[in-house]
Amino acid sequence: MIPPSFEYLKPRTVPEAISLLEEHGENAKILSGGQSLIPMMKFRLARPGWLIDINHIPNLAYIREEGGYLKIGGLTREADIESSDLIRSKFPVLHDTAFVIADPQVRNLATIGGNLAHADPANDHPATMLALGAQVVATGRRGERIIPIEEFFVSIFTTALQHDEILTEIRVPVPPPGSGGAYFKVERKVGDFATAAVAAQATLDGQGVCQGVGIGMTNVGPIPIKARTAEGFLKGKTLTEITIAEASRLAAGDAQPSSDSRGPAEYKKALVKELTKRAINRAIERARQ
Template sequence: MISLPGYARRGGRWVADVPSRFVRELTSSERDELARLCRERSKALGFRAAIVNLSARGVPIPEIMRQLGVSRPTVTAWLARFDKFGLRGLQDEPRPGRRPKLTPDVGRQIALVARSRPRDLGVQIARWSLLRLREYLVGTGAVSALSLESLRSALRRGGLSLKAIRTGIARKGTTMIPAAFEYHVPTSIGEATALLAKHGEDAKVLSGGQSLIPLMKLRLASPRHLIDINRIPDLAYIREAEGVLRIGALTRESDLEESDLVRTRYPILLETSKVIADPLVRNLATVCGNLAHGDPANDHPATMLALGAEAVAFGQKGERRIQAGSFFTGPFTTALNSGEILTEIRIPIPPPRSGGAYVKLERKVGDFATAAVAAQVTLKEKGVCERAGIGLTNVGPTPIKAKKAEAFLQGKRLDEGIIKQAAQLAAEESQPTSDLRGPAEYKRDLVRVLTARALTKAVERAGGGR
C-alpha cells in the first residue's frame, strides 16, 4: 500500500488529508428550516442551505464539493457564515445603493391584498385597479403614502401584475387581453355618428366584432373608443322594397341563412354566408361588417360586386350611397369616411331569368378562400346575356370586379365556349400573390376554373340551361 504524506485514500481517490471541519451543532428548528430551504434548491438560498445541511449530517467538505459541484472556498465561506450568524447568515448581504422604500414585509402585505378579491375585504368593486389598491392600502394604514409607480414595482417584485391577477393567467405572454378602451353604447344612429365624429380615428364601430375583437386581442387594433352599435334598434332586417333587397347593419350572417326570402330568392347570398368562418362566428358576424372591414379575403365583397349592390353610408352630414364597384379602395380600406357608418346594403332585385352563384375553394371548413368567385347573370330571351357581374375573393389587394370578363359576356349566348373565354379573362384580371394558400400561378388558374363553375351554375339558375 502506497502512502503519500498529507494525502489520504478516500472513495478510491487521493484527497488532501486535512482534518475536515463541520458546521456547528444545529437546533431542531434550524434543521427544519434548512430542510425546507433545501427543497428550493434552484434558488441561491436553497443551495447554501444544502451546504450546511450536508455538513451537519457529517459529510466532509470534499464530498460536499463533489455533490454540489462547488469550490472549497464557497463551502467554507457559507459554513463560517452559518456558524457565526445562523440562518440569517445565509441571506444575501445588503447591496450598495439606495434602500428600497418599501420593506419586504410591506411588499408581502401589498401582494396579499392584491391577490384578494376586493369584496372579501369589504371594497365594493369587482377587481383591483392600481388606484383602488393604493386607496385601500393607504386607507388601512398599511403604507402612509405610495406613488403608483412604487406600487407597480412592488407588485412586480412580488411576481405580480394586476393583469395577471385579473385574468387568472400568471404566465407572462400567454394573455390575449385587448388594450383598454372607452366603451360607448349609443341607442341611435345619430348618437353613434356624433361619437364617431368626436373621436375620429381613435374610434372603431363594434357590430358583430368577429374580426375586430380577435384583432384587438392580438393588439393589431387598439382603438381608444369602441362604439357598440348593437343596441341601436331596427338595424337588423332583410326585406325587399322599391326594387331593392335591403340588408341592415346588424343583420347577422346566420340571419341570412335562416331567412326564407334569401333561401328561396337569393341562393348566391346563402352560398356566400354559409362558407364564412363557422356557425358560431356567423351567429354574431354581420354582413355589413364583412364589407366595412375591407378585407380582400372576406366573402361578401365579391358577391356584392357581382350583384351590383350599393352601400348606404351614414354620417353627420347625412346619408350617401356608394356603389360596390367603388367601395373597396385598398387593403382593409373602404370608401367610408372615418365619421361614417355602413347602415345598409341595397341589392337591386334581380329581374326574371337571373341567377347567381358563389364558388369557393378553402383548405378546410371555415378558412379564408384560396380563391372564390361570385357570378350573377341576367339573360334575355333565347339565353343571350343581358348583364353579367363577376367578383373575385382573395386574389388581390382588394376584392376584384372582373370588368373585362363582364363586358365580354354581354350580348353573347352563354354556352360552354363563351364561359370558358370569360373565365380566362377573369383569371387575367386577378392579381394573386403567393402565400401559404398556394403560389400565384395556381391561384390564377383557380380563378379560371372557379369562374367557369360559378358562371355555369348562375346560367343554370337563370333558367338558361333548359
C-alpha cells in the first residue's frame, strides 16, 4: 500500500513549521514519528495534501528535570523514554507505558508528542499523563500556552490544539516523596492496541494514608478516561485490600467501553477492575521503596 499523493515540506524551525500550517490550513498535517499517520494514510483514513515533517527541527527531543517538572520534548522517541534512567527511577509508570507501546522498531520512530496529539483513545500515554496530572505545551504564532492534560482530549482523534499549534513539550510535576506509579495493559499480542489498560499514580504518607491519587484508563471509551469516582473515593483513605477493591470496582464503573473484536464491553469492565487493582498495588510497592 502506498499513501495518496501529498507535498512534503521540511521546516528547520518551529516558527517556520507554524507558518506552513497557517499557509496550508486544514489540508496540512504535522509528520512526527509517522507510526500512526503513515498507516492511516495507506488506509485512506487520512489524506493530507501537505505533510510538514518536524523531524529536522533541532531541540525538540529531550528528557530533563527542571523547576519541579519532568520535561519531555514533543519529538522524543518512545525508545529513548523506555531507556531513560531518570524516567525509570522517578517516573516508573511512564517507563512501564513506553515499554508496552507497539514494538521495539515502532518505538524507535514513534514520538511521545505524536502519541498524545493523535488522540487515539487506544494510545497508551494519555492514560498515564492523566494519572500523572501532566501539562501539554502548545506552541503557536503567539508563543507557548499550557493545556492541562484533563482538558486536552476533546473527542476521538481531536485535541484542544489549534490547527496552527504544535505540541512541543510535555511537563509532568515531579511527585512528592512517598509516591509510586504503574501501568498495566492487556493486549492480544505484542504491538496490538490495549484491550484495556490502567495507569495509577499514588502518594502515601507514613501511615499508608493516600494523600493523592491519579488513575487513567486506555481504550475503554471515546477518549482516554480519568477514573474520577475511584480517585475521589481513595483520597484520604488508608490503602487496604478492601479500599483498593472498592476503588477498582468504581474505576470499572467510570469506564465506558464498547464491544468490538477485542472483546465484549462487560469483559473490558472486568479487565479494568483487575488492572486497577494491580496498578494500585504496584504503585504502593514502588511508593514504599
